[in-house]
Amino acid sequence: MAQGNSDIRYLTPITVDTKKKKYCRFKKMRIKYIDYKDANFLLRFVNEQGKLLPRRITGTSTKYQKKVAQAVKRARHLALMPYVADLLK
Amino acid sequence: MNQYETVFILTPVLSEEQTKEAVKRYEDFIAKNGGKMVHQEKWGMRKFAYPIQKKSSGFYHLFEYTNDGQLIAELEVLMKRDERIMRFLTVKLDKHAVIYNEKKRKKKKEAAKAKSKEKAQA
Numbered sequence: 001m002a003q004g005n006s007d008i009r010y011l012t013p014i015t016v017d018t019k020k021k022k023y024c025r026f027k028k029m030r031i032k033y034i035d036y037k038d039a040n041f042l043l044r045f046v047n048e049q050g051k052l053l054p055r056r057i058t059g060t061s062t063k064y065q066k067k068v069a070q071a072v073k074r075a076r077h078l079a080l081m082p083y084v085a086d087l088l089k
Numbered sequence: 090m091n092q093y094e095t096v097f098i099l100t101p102v103l104s105e106e107q108t109k110e111a112v113k114r115y116e117d118f119i120a121k122n123g124g125k126m127v128h129q130e131k132w133g134m135r136k137f138a139y140p141i142q143k144k145s146s147g148f149y150h151l152f153e154y155t156n157d158g159q160l161i162a163e164l165e166v167l168m169k170r171d172e173r174i175m176r177f178l179t180v181k182l183d184k185h186a187v188i189y190n191e192k193k194r195k196k197k198k199e200a201a202k203a204k205s206k207e208k209a210q211a
Binding site: 074077078082 | 098137138147149151176178183185186188189193
């Protein structure tokens with residue numbers, strides 16, 4: 001009964017979250033141009049409210065984050081994407 | 090010479106003939122002012138992501154043309170004054186964009202070809 005915590009055993013060793021390294025998908029896939037007409041693709045870079053996701057979450061490099069932002073803004077202007085929304089996706 | 094791309098949205102109130110006429114007008118304008126049409130695309134009626142001028146859909150059309158840039162200002166003024174046009178966006182295409190668009194077109198063509206072939210076989 002009087003056992004210490006040190007006696008707890010697991011059947012499978014607990015996996016300590018090893019963080020997956022984020023990468024820039026544009027660099028990896030060698031995508032040079034981000035199309036503002038492709039709203040479905042741009043949806044990956046906005047949250048449910050239609051706001052742009054920060055780089056620290058998507059892992060996009062600075063160079064391409066700028067282009068993503070530009071493309072999203074263009075898509076919004078043409079009503080291909082909403083400026084504000086809830087429950088997008 | 091640069092390559093440009095213009096997308097514009099016509100009001101859904103217009104009849105089919107009227108939209109055609111409006112598109113033709115800008116096509117002619119570009120041709121007249123030394124623009125060379127590379128490609129154009131009719132997206133047709135599309136729903137908006139948010140209402141514009143209390144309307145929920147519009148007629149989209151895309152022009153892709155080369156020009157030295159003189160015609161853009163005039164074209165935009167013309168579009169601004171035109172009540173039939175609800176929105177427009179002109180973008181200068183960099184070399185990556187030009188390549189991307191060409192690839193996209195090629196893919197589409199091939200897909201269409203494959204489809205027609207399938208139809209012929211069936």
